[in-house]
Amino acid sequence: MTAPRIRLVVTLAVLAGLALLPPVSAALGQDFYVDLFTRIMIFAIAAVSLDLILGFGGMVSFGHAAYLGIGSYAVGILAYYHIDNGYLQFGTAIAASALIALFIGWVSLRTSGVYFIMITLAFGQMIYFLGESVNQFGGDNGLNIERHSDFAAFLSLDRPVTLYYFVFAWLALCLGLGWRLVESRFGMVIRGAKSNETRMVALGFHTFRYKLVAFVIAGAMAGVAGALLANLTLFLSPSIMHWTRSGEIMMMVILGGMGTLIGPVLGAIAYLVLENALSGFTEHWQAILGPFLVLVVIFSKTGLLGAAGAWRTKSTHA
Amino acid sequence: MPEALLATRQLRKRFGGLVATDDVSVEILPGEIHAVIGPNGAGKTTLIAQLAGDLQPDSGAILFAGQDVTGLTAADRVRRGLARSFQITNVFREFSALDNVSLAVQASAGHSFHFWRSARRDPALREPAETLLAELGLSARLGVAAGNLSHSEKRTLEIAMVLASKPRLVLLDEPLAGMAPEDSRRMVQRLAALKGKVTILLIEHDMDAVFALADRLTVLVYGRAIATGTPDVVRANEAVQRAYFGDEAE
Numbered sequence: 001m002t003a004p005r006i007r008l009v010v011t012l013a014v015l016a017g018l019a020l021l022p023p024v025s026a027a028l029g030q031d032f033y034v035d036l037f038t039r040i041m042i043f044a045i046a047a048v049s050l051d052l053i054l055g056f057g058g059m060v061s062f063g064h065a066a067y068l069g070i071g072s073y074a075v076g077i078l079a080y081y082h083i084d085n086g087y088l089q090f091g092t093a094i095a096a097s098a099l100i101a102l103f104i105g106w107v108s109l110r111t112s113g114v115y116f117i118m119i120t121l122a123f124g125q126m127i128y129f130l131g132e133s134v135n136q137f138g139g140d141n142g143l144n145i146e147r148h149s150d151f152a153a154f155l156s157l158d159r160p161v162t163l164y165y166f167v168f169a170w171l172a173l174c175l176g177l178g179w180r181l182v183e184s185r186f187g188m189v190i191r192g193a194k195s196n197e198t199r200m201v202a203l204g205f206h207t208f209r210y211k212l213v214a215f216v217i218a219g220a221m222a223g224v225a226g227a228l229l230a231n232l233t234l235f236l237s238p239s240i241m242h243w244t245r246s247g248e249i250m251m252m253v254i255l256g257g258m259g260t261l262i263g264p265v266l267g268a269i270a271y272l273v274l275e276n277a278l279s280g281f282t283e284h285w286q287a288i289l290g291p292f293l294v295l296v297v298i299f300s301k302t303g304l305l306g307a308a309g310a311w312r313t314k315s316t317h318a
Numbered sequence: 319m320p321e322a323l324l325a326t327r328q329l330r331k332r333f334g335g336l337v338a339t340d341d342v343s344v345e346i347l348p349g350e351i352h353a354v355i356g357p358n359g360a361g362k363t364t365l366i367a368q369l370a371g372d373l374q375p376d377s378g379a380i381l382f383a384g385q386d387v388t389g390l391t392a393a394d395r396v397r398r399g400l401a402r403s404f405q406i407t408n409v410f411r412e413f414s415a416l417d418n419v420s421l422a423v424q425a426s427a428g429h430s431f432h433f434w435r436s437a438r439r440d441p442a443l444r445e446p447a448e449t450l451l452a453e454l455g456l457s458a459r460l461g462v463a464a465g466n467l468s469h470s471e472k473r474t475l476e477i478a479m480v481l482a483s484k485p486r487l488v489l490l491d492e493p494l495a496g497m498a499p500e501d502s503r504r505m506v507q508r509l510a511a512l513k514g515k516v517t518i519l520l521i522e523h524d525m526d527a528v529f530a531l532a533d534r535l536t537v538l539v540y541g542r543a544i545a546t547g548t549p550d551v552v553r554a555n556e557a558v559q560r561a562y563f564g565d566e567a568e
Contacts, residue, residue: 185424185432185440192421195410202370202404203425204396204483210430 010305011175011262014269018168022161034160035232040272041167042228045174047252047264049221054250055258056182057214058194062117063104063124064249067097067219069131069241071226076236077137079145086149086157093227094220100127101219105212112197124246131238142237149231157231167228171265174221178261181217190214255296257303266304321384323348323517324369324400324487329378331364338364339375340541346487346519351509353520353528356538357561362521363405365538366489369519370402371395383486396425399486403479405495405521407472411465415456415475418464419447422482450478454508470501477508487517494524506530529553537561 018037025033046068053059074093083089108119132140148157157163181187192200193207200207230236239245248271256267274292278285300307322345331339338361346352354362367373369380371392380388382400390398410418420443424430427442437443451457454474459467464475473493480488493509494502506527512518513531522528528535529549536546539561545552552558 180434180436183436183438184434185430185437185443187433188417188421188424188437189430192410192413195412196408199404199408199410200421200425201391201393202396202402202408203422203479204393204401205425205430206393213431 006308007260007262007305010266010308014262014265015172015175018171022164031160034164036272036276038160038164038167038232039229040268041164041171042225042232043249043252043272044265044268045167045171045228046222046225046249047256047268048171048174048178048261049218049225050249051253051258051261051264052178052181052221053190053211053214053218054253055260055263056187056194057190057211059109059211059215060117060250061108061120061215061218062243062246062250063120063122063127064218064222065241065243065245066104066124066127067101067222068226068229068245068249069127069238070097070100071223071228072230072236072240073131073137073226074223075149075227075230076143076145079147079149079230080137080143084147084150086151089149090224090227093223097223097226098216098220101216102212105215105219109208109211109215121243121246124241124243128238128241128243131241138236140238142235142239145230145234145236148234149227163231167232170224170228174224175261175265182261186210186213251293255293255303257305259302260305263303263305270304321348322346322381323383324519325381326369327379327381329365329368329375329380331361331368331373331375337541339368341378342538342541342543344536344543344546346517347534348517349514350533351513351518351520351531353522353532353535354538355522355525355528355535359540360538361541362538363491364541366402366491366519366521370400370489396483396485399484400489401480401483401485401487402489403476403491403493405491407469407476409464409472409475409479411463413464414461415451415464415467415471416444416447416460418475419450419478419482420444422479423447426483447478447482450482451475454478455504470497470505473497473501473505474508477505481512481516485516487519490518490520490522492521492523494522494527502527 018041021037022034025031050061050064053061071093074096075089078089078092104123108116111119137143155162155166157166189205189210193211197207229240252267252271253264255270256265257263274289275285278288296304324346326342326344329339329342342365354365356362364373368375371390379386382398387395423443423446424437451460454477456471456474459471464472467475477493494505497505509531520532532549534546534548535552536543537552537558544557544561545555
């Protein structure tokens with residue numbers, strides 16, 4: 001099997017597995033998994049969005065949790081003022097995170113390498129401290145959200161399973177859009193800019209514009225993840241914007257396989273399932289998770305997906 | 319004499335105490351292959367960098383097709399038809415040969431804010447790229463990652479990418495550098511076949527190739543253009559002989 005075919009098969013298998021998870025966990029009487037995997041899929045959306053710029057565009061944004069926060073606060077703040085309309089809440093979450101990504105990207109993309117990492121990190125922390133300082137919306141104590149986003153008669157997110165499939169639909173949509181995006185002319189430009197930016201400029205591409213648009217798309221997608229997260233936790237807290245959260249999202253991308261779309265989804269599943277399982281054993285779960293991540297990165301530069309591909313190739317050759 | 323396609327007017331560039339380009343005024347005529355030669359350190363690469371827009375001159379002007387392009391960025395110059403190849407092979411290593419050239423075709427096909435249709439299945443990009451690669455003898459290597467091509471194949475790919483943007487003038491920076499004699503000869507044939515189709519400004523150390531290809535030459539020494547003319551005229555020029563054969567000739 002060729003690499004794209006392996007990715008397609010893995011993608012379909014993962015989506016089928018996720019689609020079947022609620023009835024299976026209900027049959028097993030383990031409803032807890034529905035909540036866990038809702039959370040996993042939300043972080044998978046954030047990780048896919050980061051990978052669009054990190055894995056495909058070579059932009060190492062270390063402030064990606066900021067957009068998660070902005071999406072989340074958009075929902076929370078509107079709910080605080082009793083504006084529960086879901087279309088309005090999600091529309092605001094997308095518009096606000098896109099707009100802030102436009103500003104942050106417009107400034108940050110003038111730099112590259114370590115400077116880009118530092119400047120995106122700085123912007124991320126600025127937004128984190130902003131969230132911590134606005135006491136009206138809970139400050140660092142956080143704020144409860146009274147109601148789920150209201151999509152009227154269309155669907156009610158009050159039922160965990162409905163919320164699960166709502167998040168699932170968003171994940172499938174983001175994967176589909178991401179797939180078209182990276183294969184399109186636009187996608188070829190940002191991938192070319194990752195591979196060799198000087199050459200792209202010499203070919204006549206204004207790479208800055210394309211990278212900025214990619215940055216905005218990724219920010220908006222992470223904003224959706226934030227809006228979904230607010231609906232899952234019904235709680236606003238600046239901690240979801242902390243830089244360590246940005247690091248976790250980046251870890252999911254690297255763990256699963258940068259520069260593929262299904263890789264970050266696998267990364268989110270592996271990271272959060274491990275976190276969940278290990279934290280049941282010991283409070284020092286990070287001491288086990290850390291070395292595991294190091295091993296994956298050392299032994300497979302292309303993450304879990306690359307490891308699966310290598311194993312597959314080996315077994316077909318044997 | 320027809321009007322020059324590319325011309326410089328008293329172009330000047332200093333790096334500290336070193337005058338790398340010293341009042342250079344050259345004219346490249348439409349359709350010609352114009353070679354710039356000179357000993358190491360003569361300022362050939364600095365000159366090409368200013369023409370391509372990678373370096374800004376301290377003073378003087380660059381005119382392309384009658385318009386002043388001195389202040390334009392590299393990307394904008396490419397869009398007007400002034401393309402360059404690189405001295406050091408500069409391709410997209412992870413992309414296939416066909417992807418490399420398709421991307422170059424895409425660069426000249428309007429903006430790339432197309433988010434939906436697959437670029438790799440777009441005949442408007444693939445067909446011209448395949449044709450170009452076939453003309454340059456790389457048909458059998460379309461799917462090979464550019465990083466895995468041989469040195470001379472990479473150099474050929476580089477030429478294909480430059481031509482894919484349908485430029486009016488190509489700046490070729492040492493296209494034969496590092497090539498085996500056999501590959502070098504084939505490349506000279508390919509460049510000769512381009513004569514008349516596209517105007518070429520050629521920087522090259524291989525004198526046999528230069529004299530085989532060039533319609534006219536400009537000789538650069540210590541940043542100054544000391545002679546311009548047909549190969550015969552330049553060969554007979556005294557100043558050129560001194561520069562190339564050293565002061566002991568005096």
